[in-house]
Amino acid sequence: MLRAALIGFPSVGKTTLFQLMTNSADGPDGSRRTEAHVGVARVPEPRLDRLVELVQPKKRVPATVELAEMAGHGGTRSLLDIAAFREADALLHVVRSFRDERVPHTSGSVDPERDARTMEEELILADLGVAERRLGRLDQDLKKRPDDGLRAEQAVLRECQAALEAGIPLRRLSLDAPATKRLRGFQFLSAKPLLVVNNLDEADLPDGLAGAASGLQTVLSDAGAQAVGVCAKIELEIAQLDEEAASAFSADLGLTESGLDRIIRASYELLGYISFFTVGEQECRAWTVPRGTVAQDAAGEIHTDLSRGFIRAEVVPYTDFIEHGSLAACREHGRMRLEGKEYVVRDGDIITYRFAT
Numbered sequence: 597m598l599r600a601a602l603i604g605f606p607s608v609g610k611t612t613l614f615q616l617m618t619n620s621a622d623g624p625d626g627s628r629r630t631e632a633h634v635g636v637a638r639v640p641e642p643r644l645d646r647l648v649e650l651v652q653p654k655k656r657v658p659a660t661v662e663l664a665e666m667a668g669h670g671g672t673r674s675l676l677d678i679a680a681f682r683e684a685d686a687l688l689h690v691v692r693s694f695r696d697e698r699v700p701h702t703s704g705s706v707d708p709e710r711d712a713r714t715m716e717e718e719l720i721l722a723d724l725g726v727a728e729r730r731l732g733r734l735d736q737d738l739k740k741r742p743d744d745g746l747r748a749e750q751a752v753l754r755e756c757q758a759a760l761e762a763g764i765p766l767r768r769l770s771l772d773a774p775a776t777k778r779l780r781g782f783q784f785l786s787a788k789p790l791l792v793v794n795n796l797d798e799a800d801l802p803d804g805l806a807g808a809a810s811g812l813q814t815v816l817s818d819a820g821a822q823a824v825g826v827c828a829k830i831e832l833e834i835a836q837l838d839e840e841a842a843s844a845f846s847a848d849l850g851l852t853e854s855g856l857d858r859i860i861r862a863s864y865e866l867l868g869y870i871s872f873f874t875v876g877e878q879e880c881r882a883w884t885v886p887r888g889t890v891a892q893d894a895a896g897e898i899h900t901d902l903s904r905g906f907i908r909a910e911v912v913p914y915t916d917f918i919e920h921g922s923l924a925a926c927r928e929h930g931r932m933r934l935e936g937k938e939y940v941v942r943d944g945d946i947i948t949y950r951f952a953t
């Protein structure tokens with residue numbers, strides 16, 4: 597399951613977006629900066645809808661994304677203190693482009709480019725603090741007891757320190773696999789994939805939806821980040837309308853896809869995530885794994901028993917399933933493949949696991 601953290605400066609629309617994405621009405625309790633506000637977003641997946649139509653299962657279970665929202669006044673420090681942020685797979689940085697004068701801006705003016713840059717600087721500074729503290733300790737330890745593992749850690753941390761001091765986020769370093777592994781435990785914020793969510797003014801629709809007009813593009817390429825546009829407040833209002841009114845209103849504004857759709861799709865693209873499906877009379881269900889995941893690890897996403905007792909995976913590509921309408925028909929027509937542990941799962945695969953308990 598993808599875990600994402602909604603971060604940003606005060607009053608940029610994080611809670612509004614959180615409500616839009618998780619379909620909830622609550623927000624974080626502002627008085628408790630030590631806890632994250634956590635919710636679950638269901639991943640929109642039209643292919644799952646098609647499978648449900650064909651299979652008519654008792655249950656339709658979408659993939660989910662766990663969303664943690666930061667309280668604006670918690671500051672970047674709270675990102676280091678709270679596990680839900682430290683452990684996030686991706687950061688969704690909400691920046692304000694909406695101009696509404698009734699909502700005061702903490703920096704005095706609406707400037708998404710400045711905000712994106714400032715946040716990036718804060719992430720870099722936070723990481724620099726972590727790296728320096730660890731390097732200090734390593735120095736002392738190495739004086740007492742020379743150790744190759746510690747020395748390797750020191751080397752890679754020094755490389756990080758140099759990058760951070762030059763204002764380069766760690767996600768832009770190309771480190772080899774052992775170095776990446778050594779760094780994993782630090783959960784550096786600037787190493788996390790970053791999606792800037794540009795909270796647009798209504799008047800910017802629909803052209804702003806691509807996310808990065810103007811100077812924001814430069815900030816994004818410096819950061820190695822992507823952007824997507826939303827109009828959180830209006831989209832939340834639309835989400836509360838009945839279907840007919842919602843589609844009429846959306847069409848007026850040029851919104852062809854919901855904000856949730858766009859953000860999730862952009863996050864999946866950014867992270868290289870794909871979907872696979874399990875189908876049966878009980879339930880049809882979508883799952884998310886990073887591209888390149890092998891069948892046995894994908895099984896572990898469903899249940900550890902499936903991974904441990906893995907025998908084989910029966911795989912049907914999505915388009916074949918749609919053409920033939922059922923797993924049995926796919927088997928009859930020779931469209932079902934038997935794959936082993938090392939099979940690399942493809943986007944849209946329908947998988948039935950055979951396993952021993």
Ligand SMILES: Nc1nc2c(ncn2[C@@H]2O[C@H](COP(=O)(O)OP(=O)(O)OP(=O)(O)O)[C@@H](O)[C@H]2O)c(=O)[nH]1
Nearest residue numbers: 606607608609610611612668694696699827828829
């Ligand atoms: N006009 C307009 N107002 C918005 C938009 N998004 C959010 N707002 C308003 O801005 C104010 C702050 O929104 P929140 O979603 O609470 O922002 P936040 O980032 O969670 O704020 P903190 O948690 O206090 O940092 C609210 O009054 C929202 O209604 C938008 O797209 N357009």
Ligand SMILES: [Mg+2]
Nearest residue numbers: 610611667668
């Ligand atoms: Mg909030």
